[in-house]
Amino acid sequence: MQQLKGKQKRYLRSQAHGMRPLFQVGKEGLSANWLAQIEDAIEKRELFKINILQNALVEDEEVVAFIEDNTAIQVVQKIGHVLVVYKRATKKENRSYSNEVAKL
Template sequence: MKALAPAQRQFLKGLAHTRQPVVMIGNQGLTAAVLKEVDHALAAHELVKIKAASNEAEMRRSWLEEICAATGAAPVQQIGKVLVIYRAAAKPVIVLPG
């Protein structure tokens, strides 16, 4: 899991604000299929919003950590049931400050 500088995290939060979730974690929880979709979404978009169906905050925090560990992404933020992660592409489209 990569660490982002505070300025980079703030920049990515601003970009994520207008985006819609592209992956949903349903009642089955975090499955291999969901992780595969997250990986594909990161390859296509770099910055991804994920909607989690769980009402348990600790479960969502755990999923965020697992997703980042499995995909090599960095956590940007978690607001309620929405998780935001970032992973730079081979040819980055998003240029981070600093």
């Protein structure tokens, strides 16, 4: 997995700014099933937000570590209880953000 440069992260953050969180972490916490759903969605979208609810039994840092340790997904930004995550799609037809990121 290639680390993103500053310009690339800024671009992704700007693209994610208007998005609403697509996934949540709640009192059920983190599971393999939840992670599989995230991997399916990131393949189609490349970039989205995850909201960590107040009643979640895990800390924000635990969620970041769980995602980055078990997948190739990168956490681009963490603001409060919201994470912006990104991964380049393997299918060319799903690549919208990664084509722009590659140019930066």
